[in-house]
Amino acid sequence: MSPAQRAFFRQLLEEERDALLQSARSTLEQMRSTDSEPDPSDRASTEEKFSLEFRVRDRERKLLGKIEEALQRIENGTYGWCAETGEPIGIPRLLARPTATLCIEAQERHELLERGHRP
Known part of the structure; x- marks a missing residue:
């Protein structure tokens, strides 16, 4: 792989990592700004939404690990x-x-x- 190709993939991986981290920050801010719902059905809806967000964030957390490993492989020449x-x-x-x-x-x-x- 040429240096230009390695640089391209490094940038691609870094951009993906940054987008995932921004998404996680956005979710965290959204959760912090959400008040507790007094109505049980509203509370259940909010909890279900957060449950889905947590599953998505867990997949993204695993992907972040793979991205970091790929960036390390670029650095050590095995990518x-x-x-x-x-x-x-x-x-x-x-x-x-x-x-x-x-x-x-x-x-x-x-x-x-x-x-x-x-x-």
């Missing part, structure tokens, strides 16, 4: 290389999933194993 085979992951796959650690063939094998099939 874009399959962790299993050592082969290049490929630019199209990295554009679709910048946090990918496996080439498409290795990912397909893992998915087959998860489903209980032999590759």
Whole structure:
């Protein structure tokens, strides 16, 4: 991977990380500014909305970890290389999933194993 490509993916990952962090801050501010609802049905609606937000934020928290790992791989020169085979992951796959650690063939094998099939 060329230095320009690494810089492109670093910027892409940093922008995604910043957007996720801003979204989390926005949710936190929204929760802080929400008063307790006196009406039980309004309170239930608010709690359900927050429950959904927490699930979304949990997925985003996991993605943030993957983004930080990908940024570390860019720094140490292993970004874009399959962790299993050592082969290049490929630019199209990295554009679709910048946090990918496996080439498409290795990912397909893992998915087959998860489903209980032999590759």
